[in-house]
Amino acid sequence: MKTQTIELRIRLRNATAPLHKQLNQQPWLVALLSKELALPQYQQLLGIYYSLYYQLEVAIKHYIDQQPIAFDYQPRYKAPLLLNDLTYWHIQPEPLCCKVELPSINSLGALLGLFYVLEGSSLGGSLIAQHLYQTHGYTRSTGSDFFSGYGEQTRSHWQSFISYINGYSDQPDLTIQAIDAAAQSFACFNQALANSQMLPFPKV
Numbered sequence: 001m002k003t004q005t006i007e008l009r010i011r012l013r014n015a016t017a018p019l020h021k022q023l024n025q026q027p028w029l030v031a032l033l034s035k036e037l038a039l040p041q042y043q044q045l046l047g048i049y050y051s052l053y054y055q056l057e058v059a060i061k062h063y064i065d066q067q068p069i070a071f072d073y074q075p076r077y078k079a080p081l082l083l084n085d086l087t088y089w090h091i092q093p094e095p096l097c098c099k100v101e102l103p104s105i106n107s108l109g110a111l112l113g114l115f116y117v118l119e120g121s122s123l124g125g126s127l128i129a130q131h132l133y134q135t136h137g138y139t140r141s142t143g144s145d146f147f148s149g150y151g152e153q154t155r156s157h158w159q160s161f162i163s164y165i166n167g168y169s170d171q172p173d174l175t176i177q178a179i180d181a182a183a184q185s186f187a188c189f190n191q192a193l194a195n196s197q198m199l200p201f202p203k204v
Contacts, residue, residue: 008169008178009162012116015179019186020120026193032128035135041198042136042143043089049146050082051098052192056114056185059105069108071164076157078118081146088143100191103184109177112165116178117185119161122149 023029028045031037057079064073086093105111129140129147138144140151150157168174 005170007166008112008175009116009166011169011175012113012165012179012182016117016182016186019183019190023186023190023193026190028193028196028198031198033131037136039136042132042138043086043091044196044198046082046085046089046146047091047093048098048192048196050079050086050093051095052100052189053079053082053118054093054095055098055102056118056188059102060111060114063105063111067108069111071161073115076119078146078149081149084145085143088141088145098192098196100188100195101184102188103181105181107174107177109168109171109174110181112168112174113178113181113183114185115161116165116182117189119158122154123158125149126151126154 028048031041032045057077060073060077083093103110103114105114125147126149129138129144129149132138132144132147140148165178168178
């Protein structure tokens with residue numbers, strides 16, 4: 001009797017659930033979804049994210065340059081969107097301001113694990129973009145390009161990505177590598193936010 005293969009997406013989701021929950025509970029992200037978030041704090045978070053995405057995407061590009069993959073990741077890079085936001089706010093970015101341990105991208109499985117975390121963040125980003133618009137009036141062209149992400153194509157982009165990684169669900173070694181890298185990636189985000197002291201909320 002043939003055992004049914006569990007989708008790689010499901011394995012990644014289940015294995016990283018505690019780290020994902022920890023990230024969502026970071027004070028930075030709690031503040032981001034509050035009505036009290038001040039502009040300087042928002043700008044500070046954009047700077048942290050820019051540094052983190054910049055470093056991660058340098059690693060991604062390096063791997064893909066050496067080992068091309070059957071998936072077009074070019075339209076999915078987020079550092080340029082963060083740069084757009086920082087430029088809008090007249091802020092000079094610091095690409096290396098986040099001193100964190102980056103996930104090791106040394107295999108296709110590791111790359112897919114990192115992709116899973118980055119692409120998953122785009123789903124949450126669309127909800128954050130809606131909140132930022134309703135609460136602060138920020139739009140894609142006025143400081144919220146990053147969180148706006150893929151816009152109306154967010155769901156279809158996620159589905160095409162999931163379809164791609166699920167094609168590797170029957171490869172046990174790759175699955176282990178992907179889970180390990182996804183865990184490292186969540187830990188990387190948690191570390192970056194935990195190590196960054198938030199500016200105080202303005203006094204009313």
